[in-house]
Amino acid sequence: MASGTLSPTHTLTPSAAFTHPLPQVRTFHRTLTTSLDEKSSRLRTLVGGSYRELLGTAETILRMREDIELVEEKLGRVGKGCGRSVVGGMVGGLGKLQNEGGAGRDMQLGRAARGKCLGMCGVLASRLLKRNMPSESKAQHLVLAAKVLVLGRLLLKSVGGAGGEMEGEVEEMKRKLGGLRRRLLRGVEKIVQKSGEGDREDLLGALKAYAIATSSGAKDVLRHFLQIRAEALTLAFEDDEGEVPGVVRALELYTRTLLDVQALVPRRLSGALAGLKAKPLLKDEAIRELEGLRLDVCERWFGDEILFFTPYIRHDDLEGSFAVETLKAEDEDFEIWIKEGGKARGFDPSILLDGLRKVINERLVQLLETRVKKLHLVATDVEGTLGSWREGITDKQESIWEATMLDMEITYGATLFKQEVLARTHGRNDAISRPFKGYQAWRQLVDEIMTFIEQLKKQRWDDDLEDIEDDLILESRNTLLSKDDPNMLQDHLDTSLEKAYKDLHEKIASMLASYEGEQIGSVSIYILRIIRDIRTELPKNKSLQSFGLALVPLLHERLASSTSEELIKSYSRSFLKKKVAGRSLWEGSPELPVQPSPATFKLLNGLTLAMANAGNDLWSPTAIAVLKKHLRTELVRSWLGTLKDQEEKAASQTNGATTNGEVGPEEAQEEQSNGVEVVDPVHRKEVLLQSLFDVLLLQSSFELPAAADDELQKLGGKLEEQVDLESTSRKRLQQAAKDYWKRTGLLFGLLA
Structure with missing residues (x-):
């Protein structure tokens, strides 16, 4: 076979090409193909460019033709207007006008x-x-x-x-x-x-x-x-x-x-x-x-x-x-x-004073009611937000660790930066900031009224009336103007505030009750934050301190449900496993589990992430207690259903067992051929032991402030009966679960 290197410049016949080694022929073929593609691409580019230039030239020619026609038309009209006869007529007419009128006509x-x-x-x-x-x-x-x-x-x-x-x-x-x-x-x-x-x-x-x-x-x-x-x-x-x-x-x-x-x-x-x-x-x-x-x-x-x-x-x-x-x-x-009116006989100055007080008080009451009624604008803003709710946009929360925080101005005390940090820490996005800022503006109006009433209470009305009226008249006037009128305004303000907050509470409750959809969890979080922010700036009236509290339990229930629903479903699928993952890590004699199953660890870790995604500001001690109670109830309900199915299968296997407690090979083969799954008793006991450890760990993880003998405790007792451990082994398993939680509890911060 001939040797040498082929290049694209060589001229080869088909028979001569195959005298070279096959790799060189393939290389030469790829080189020729690439060169042909490049030349084809350049040719298409040149043709396309030339075509576009040709189209542009044609459009320019058409546009020039239209401009030429327009210019010719205008030049024709100018030529007609500049004719000798036309200009001569204009000059003659102007001369006649000047000769006939002159300055007098002007x-x-x-x-x-x-x-x-x-x-x-x-x-x-x-x-x-x-x-x-x-x-x-x-x-x-x-x-x-x-x-x-x-x-x-x-x-x-x-x-x-x-x-x-x-x-x-x-x-x-x-x-x-x-x-x-x-x-x-x-x-x-x-x-x-x-x-x-x-x-x-x-x-x-x-x-x-x-x-x-x-x-x-x-x-x-x-x-x-x-x-x-x-x-x-x-x-x-x-x-x-x-x-x-x-x-x-x-x-x-x-x-x-x-x-x-x-x-x-x-x-x-x-x-x-x-x-x-x-x-x-x-x-x-x-x-x-x-x-x-x-x-x-x-x-x-x-x-x-x-x-x-x-x-x-x-x-x-x-x-x-x-x-x-x-x-x-x-x-x-x-x-x-003021000085002499009280001395006039037959004229009672109190009539004028009472009339003046009536006019002023009516005006103050009108102003007070007008300002207090503006609280309904907060509910209107919330209702508008719910009406235009967009999942992932309306409820989007900005993190304090985003790069946009670095671009903010931090001079002169970094006021904007600090406000933004506080807003993001408390979950105040645009949808929450709008009604809250409106509420703060309304609170300023109410505070002005409260300040004014306090000033009226401190006002003395006899400073400039020395020796003009007797003490009884002055005392009566001071009582009216510094005590009775301010008290009347204060009572009216308290009543108006109580009604305004009650209406706002009922409006939010009706919106929460009527709202249905996949976003019910996000909407509940939104309303929970609105109520929390409003409650931070409530007036000092005792009758207003219960605002929104009646809605909080329902909102916490929805928060707990939306946070844990998918995790509970995923965790429930692990109950059907027939073998224990990590069986080789058991310790002691007899060997017992010392760490949870992967599914249990994923459950706890997933809960921590879900709680953080919802917002750390939402998880007050009460909200965490509601979440733990919800988890204890829902997990036990799912777990008991799985245990019941397993017990029924175990009972069916026991009914078909041999006299010495073992299933014969012929019976096992027959059951497998009939579609009945045979569960190894040893593996089943290991699964129950691991489940018992997981339940004991969950009892520590979901421990409530007021411990009670709830369903999760009963589930642990039922598993202990099924595994039939000795007292020493049972205590060792319980202590292992508690020790594990002490070591790892900080990994699940909000739950701990």
């Missing part, structure tokens, strides 16, 4: 445009001041109407004095704008009279409208506000109709006036007025959006005086000291009543 067009816009100002202002407008937008409409009236006033000034036909129209528009201005001021007055604590934005809008319409500064606006409120107070004193006496309504309005002035003056009011002159009037977007004015067409005829007009409003002429002095002046009447 003036006429400008006056007509301003007159048209002036008429629309009246129409639009009338629409904005309609009485049936929504209350929530009334103040905004007043501000916009005031700006329209200012524009109308400017236009009226620009077209005035023209004489001729427009003289009558100008006078008519002057009367109309004056009437609209009076309507605007009446609207401002109504809002100022009726606005409450929650309507301060409307009040501020009404004051801005007054400032624009009258060009008043901040000081004048405040005076006008106080004047309107003073007139409203006078009317309230004179009006005694209705459930609330007029005096009480007047005092309520007086108190609200003090609060409004403190809230608006000087910063909010001055800032709002400064914003009105931040830009010219016609640059205001609200004005330009009014289509009826047609500013896009008419403003070219207005002139610079109108185009660049900016409202001149003093916003910096009001200081806090002026507001304080004004309030003190308004407060004099109230002080006079």
